[in-house]
Amino acid sequence: MASGTFGQLIASVFSYFRDKSWFLRWRGGEKRTDMDDELQDILLRLGGVTSWDQLREAVRDAVGITLQNTEDLVVYLSDIATGTLVSQDGLAGVVHTLPKSGLAGKCAEEQHLIVAKALDIEDPLCGLLPSASPTLPENRTVACIPVLGSDNARLVGIIAVVCDAVSSNQEKRLSLVGRHIAVCVQRLHQMATQQRLPPASTTTPTACSGSPDGGTCMGSSYDNGILQLCAELHDNDPASMQTKVVKYLERHTQSECCALWIVSSEDATEVFCQVLGNRVLEEEIRILIPLSCFNTVVTEERSITLDDISENSRTELEQKMDMKIKSLLCVPVINQARSKVVAVACCINKIGAPRFGQADEDVVRHCFRYTVPVLTSVMSLQKERQLKQETQSMLQVAKNLFTHLDDVRILLREIMMEARNLTQAERCSLFLVENDELVAKVFDGHVLDEMGEVRIPITQGIAGHVATTGKILNIKDAYSHPLFYRGVDNSTGFRTRNILCFPIKDRSSECAEGGQPGCPSVLHKDPSQLKDCWCVGDGKRCSERHAVVGIAELCNKVNGLYFTKHDEEVAAVFSIYCGISIVHSLLYKKMKDAQYRSKLANELMMYHMKGTEEDIKPLLSKESVPKPESFHPQMASFTYSPRGIPDEETIRATLSMFYDMGFVYRYRIRHSTLVNFCTLVRRGYRDPPYHNWYHAFSVGHFCFLLYKNLNQLDMLKDIEVFALFVACICHDLDHRGTNNSFQVHSQSVLAALYSSEGSVMERHHFAQAMCILNTEGCNIFENLSTEDYQTVLDLMQDIILATDLAHHLRIIKELKQMAEDGYKVEDPHCHKLLLCLLMTSCDxxxxxxxxxxxxxxxxxxxxxxxxxxxxxxxxxxxxxxxxxxxxxxxxxxxxxxxxxxxxxxxxxxxxxxxxxxxxxxxxxxxxxxxxxxxxxxxxxxxxxxxxxxxxxxxxxxxxxxxxxxxxxxxxxxxxxxxxxxxxxxxxxxxxxxxxxxxxxxxxxxxxxxxxxx
Structure with a gap:
């Protein structure tokens, strides 16, 4: 059989392996199903059948998978002798030809799929398909499927089957199955013809001058062997597929051992071997191409034997493969689609002969002419799987890192461990950039204390070079690099073979100078802290590039000669997560430190806000609290201004109003707690001209006047009046004498805290009130129920926020509407509006x-x-x-x-x-x-x-x-x-x-x- 014709037949099988999704040509964006996978297996079987019985069985399975509820199937295939369509189905195994009448005859004439809901009683198929009665059940049909040759003009088969209704998607699959059946019929015809050739043509490979690739045309025994090998290469495990190919080569070249050295797809500087003979290696063997015997094979794309390599190369190869080499054949495996060497096939130690010959090389080339597409496809699939696993691993790494943001030292230890695992490195060192120095807080997984930190200048060594340039550095031979310092190795006995050093950058912030990506923005808020970072770019601080916040240095690739390009890519991605986690961990630490400082400052403030013993002691007796009228006869009159009361008497007057309004006994307020609360509130006010304690005291007094003079104030609940009075005396706590607009435009600390919510000063006043209530011995709400406690705090917040005139102007229409419609006691919204109105009137x-x-x-x-x-x-x-x-x-x-x-x-x-x-x-x-x-x-x-x-x-x-x-x-x-x-x-x-x-x-x-x- 001509090699070109045979190659065309085999090519269709390998097209399927090379790209299943393209070969099967699913259309319409259908979702892949389990049936698709089963159909792929059947099509694979069709590609490997070698007899008519195998073909008929595969056809039955393919139709059964494609259509639903199939029954009584008849397969007609082209007979090589007569050219007619014959079948052994339906008549107790008797061979019969395709009927010329009825549904089958019509299908043969029109050569397209015909589906009938019933058969004529005289149709010959009625006797061949027992279930195809003239009256079929609903949704049952008889389908006649034509099988056309490669030219789509010659009929090579017809399939008749009883099944459920045929959908459009099933029609497409039937068309696909038909094309594969036609290829199998043509191949079986050619195999039958080839068997009648003289015996001499089936034993020895012969030169084929017409071969387009300059190779050889192999005899039928080799073709059958290749066909069988291709049928076996259906799994997606590269090691398993290589084992099958290696066994084939050993058998047909009479080799003691064969191996397939895969050229690294990253940089083509090394080859690696996963399978050696019948052994799948636990650890890949890797050899550098430029320094090995494979250099000639890969670069010049020609075969070599043992005579072509040096003694040193032979010795190195024997050491790597752990075997004595007596004879050797290395053949380049070329991917014709990419015109490049993708592997080197090695045959070692010829059995029964001193060396390998041309026939052996032809066998190897003939083998890979048809298997290399499958092998490369599976290798690509393995790489995609590896990429998926690495992506999942990277997500897990990110999760692990982000769970340790609260402690930067533990985080650094996790980064080192993950870096070693991802790149399979023996050791890892990690440095942070601080004050123009590289600081190692963690070494080889151990956390160092402050005294044990290792500090080196930022411009020194390999780590310093990466820190100042911001570029990854992959050193394949550490001792030959000018920046490497051997002193550490000499003192510790550790030998550094290769190094992968990469920068950890903060990619999320912008540089202070020019608004360019650079140093962490939090550090630039204070110019004095600019020393805490080093931006990449010609050693200049705060350039337009990303800020380097750390350096990771990996030593000694565990299962390889050096760190690969792939390791560099992994490190680059990993460094992004490292940068984010380190920067956020440092920010978190700064935030925690700021919180501690704030807490200390607050405690200090509260300590000094508390009145002295001389101030408080006279107030601690309940008998010392006079009636309101003792301060002035008109104390409860709207005409009276409380600003006439001396400052030293205002706290006593506030206590008097608390008692007179009944809050002390109703809400079980301890007298000492009330004194402490009023004292802290008094001291919580600054001394601007207007918004001072006297203003708050006057506002509280007006609330007292409303309570004493307006009987209709009963329309509010007692706890609402209580919250109103407390809010009145607290509503301007720590007022700075400036309004909200000034706070926002001056970018004050208060604006940073509250501007996003609006009412900057009012929210600060409420926060200060809460601070006082949370101070020990000052919580006048301590004896309230949980529900009342939450209610009174919510009311206080709403009431104090209502003192913002902007808030008042927003609700003025609702207030007017409430006044027009009348106050509804049962409506909670009316209660809220009235409290806001009363607060504004007091203010x-x-x-x-x-x-x-x-x-x-x-x-x-x-x-x-x-x-x-x-x-x-x-x-x-x-x-x-x-x-x-x-x-x-x-x-x-x-x-x-x-x-x-x-x-x-x-x-x-x-x-x-x-x-x-x-x-x-x-x-x-x-x-x-x-x-x-x-x-x-x-x-x-x-x-x-x-x-x-x-x-x-x-x-x-x-x-x-x-x-x-x-x-x-x-x-x-x-x-x-x-x-x-x-x-x-x-x-x-x-x-x-x-x-x-x-x-x-x-x-x-x-x-x-x-x-x-």
């Missing part, structure tokens, strides 16, 4: 006091505002008008504030609780005063570079306003009214001038048009 309560108090409070507020404005200007920030002492018009700002904020609050409150209506009148009276002061200041043309000087100017409009609710004198009101009607004209202008004149006369020597001192 703004200074606007409900008499004019002198209101004006004095306004002066304190604007002192605080202008101080913030000065800070904003110094920082280059844009300053709003109300914070700018050079631009602010205080009366106008106050009028706008009362119109848009304060008055709506008390108007809504008066609708919900009518008893509070007098508060609206009080705010209105103060608004009237601001209106008059605005008019008088504009008529007098007051000017000053500092708006705060406004409060030092005496205004005639204030005469007669000494008492709460009283207005200006009638004379002044008439004159102002005339001036407001037509300012600057006629007699009215004269009235304005006269007012200014009289005020100047009342304050001799004061120039109202210049800045006061």
């Amino acid at each position: 703004l309560s200074d606007q409900t006091k008499n004019w002198q108090t209101t004006k004095r409070i306004a002066e304190l507020i604007y002192k605080e505002f202008f101080t913030q404005g000065d800070l904003e200007k110094a920082m280059g920030m844009e300053t709003p008008e109300m914070y700018d002492r050079e631009k602010a018009c205080i009366p106008e700002l106050q009028i706008n504030f009362l119109n848009h904020i304060a008055l709506p609050v008390y108007q809504i409150l008066s609708k919900v609780i009518p008893q509070s209506g007098l508060l609206v009148k009080a705010v209105d009276a103060n608004k009237t005063m601001w209106l008059r002061l605005k008019r008088e200041s504009s008529l007098r043309k007051l000017s000053s570079a500092n708006s705060i000087d406004f409060f030092q100017i005496p205004f005639r409009s204030e005469n007669g306003a000494a008492e709460f609710g009283k207005g200006l004198s009638e004379e002044t009101e008439e004159e102002l009214a005339e001036g407001e009607a037509e300012p600057g004209r006629g007699s009215k202008a004269g009235a304005v001038e006269d007012i200014s004149e009289r005020n100047n006369n009342n304050n001799p020597g004061r120039d109202t048009t210049t800045k006061s001192s």
Whole structure:
């Protein structure tokens, strides 16, 4: 048989092995199933059949797997003698030809799949297929499947079967099966023809001048042997397949031992052997190609014998293979698809002859001409499996590393162990980059103490070179490298053969300089900490490349001559996980250290916030707490301002309100705990002009006034009133005299903590309140039930956050709607809205006091505002008008504030609780005063570079306003009214001038048009 024809037949079998998914040509993106795998096995059997009986059996199995519930199958195949389609099925094994009529005849004529739901009673197939009755059950059919030759024109077979309905996917599979059956029929015909050739043509390989690859044409015995070998190469284990090939070579070349040396696909610098004779080696044998006898075979792609190699190469090969070599044949195995040597086949020690000849080389080449596609495919599959395993291993490594972030030393030990396992290294050293030094905290898996740390300069040795360049370094011969220091080996007796040193980088952060990837950003927040990192790039600090945070140095490849390119790739991937884990571990340590420092600072702060024994001792007796009216007869009146109470008496007054409102006995608050709590709250306030302890005390007092004067406050639960009062005295704890906007724009620590949630200062106030409550001996909620405890804390948080005017403006529509619809006691949302409304009314309560108090409070507020404005200007920030002492018009700002904020609050409150209506009148009276002061200041043309000087100017409009609710004198009101009607004209202008004149006369020597001192 011609080798070219035979090669075409065999090629189809190997195409299947080389790429099953391409060969089978599944279409439509179908999901692979178990049936697909079974079909592949059947197709493999079809490729290895050598008789008609085997073919018929394989066809039955293939159709049975492809179709569902098959029954009564008949197979017609082409007869080589007559050319007709014959079968032995259905007639007790009697050979009969294909019927020319009926369904089978129609199929033979039309040459495509025909499916019938019933057979005519006269159809010849009725006698051949007993279950194919004229009336088939539902979903049962008779299928006639044509088998066409390679030219798709000649019919070589027909299959008739009773089965379930045939789907489109099953049609595709039947077409595939038919093509394989046609190949098998053609091959069996050719084998039958070949058997009639003279015996001489079947014994010895002969030269084939027509072979396209310049090889040899082998006789049928070799072809049958190759065919049988190919049929056996169906497993996916490279070692098992190599064993079968090696046994074939040993048998046909009469060799004592054969081996297949695989060329490394990574860099083609070494070959390795997994199978030696009939032994699968536990550890691969590896040989460097340039220094071995295989160099000629691989580079020149030609065969060599023992006569072509040196004595040294022979000795090395004998040592590696552990056997005496008497004769040798090395043949290159070429992958024609890639035109490169993929292996070297070695035949050792010819049996019965002193050396190997050309016939032996031909046998080897003939073998691999057909088996190399399968071998390379399986090797690729093994590599993919290895890659999958390494990926899974890498994920497990990442998991192992990320579970040790809390201790950097244990983490480093885990990194060393994983690095050794992944690359199969004998030893590993790990260095961290600190202050221009490489620091080894862990050596060979042992954690060193602080005193035992090993430190070397960052520019020294192999590790230093990798640290400064940021590039991996693979040294195959350590002693020949100029950077290697032998002193350690000489002192320890350890021999370093090869080294793989790779950098561990932080790839997740950006460099401080230019915003480029580089040093860990956390280190760049403080310029003084820039020394803690070293960025890669010509030894320059903070370059645009990634930061090197550590160096790993692996020594001595365990099962290889040196570390391979694959090891470098594994190390590169592994270093990413190492970098992430190390950086996060260091950050975690910094965070824990910061937490400890914060805790210490908090304890220190709380210690100093506690009152002295002299301060607290007089308050520890319950009898020392007087009634509220003992501080002032009008203590429970809306007209009273608590700012008149001396500072040293404010804590006692706060205790008095706690007792008078019944909280102490209702919630079982220990007196000493209440004293400690109030003392810490008092000391928790800073001393800005306005947002200080007096403000908190006044807000708490107004809550007390609401409780005492508004009977309708019963619409709230007791615990809600309790939470409201506590929130009032805590609502501005640790206020810094600046607003939320300033905190955010100045990028303060508070903004970093709370800006993402909004209401920066309010959240800080609540956090400080919680800090006080968590201080030993200060938790006034300690005797509450678990449910009430959680409730009161939630209420306090909501109430304190409600002091943010931005929050108030967001809910103002809901407040107005609640006032219109009426308060619903059973609605929890109404309770929450009312608490927010009451808190805001308490916070703004200074606007409900008499004019002198209101004006004095306004002066304190604007002192605080202008101080913030000065800070904003110094920082280059844009300053709003109300914070700018050079631009602010205080009366106008106050009028706008009362119109848009304060008055709506008390108007809504008066609708919900009518008893509070007098508060609206009080705010209105103060608004009237601001209106008059605005008019008088504009008529007098007051000017000053500092708006705060406004409060030092005496205004005639204030005469007669000494008492709460009283207005200006009638004379002044008439004159102002005339001036407001037509300012600057006629007699009215004269009235304005006269007012200014009289005020100047009342304050001799004061120039109202210049800045006061």
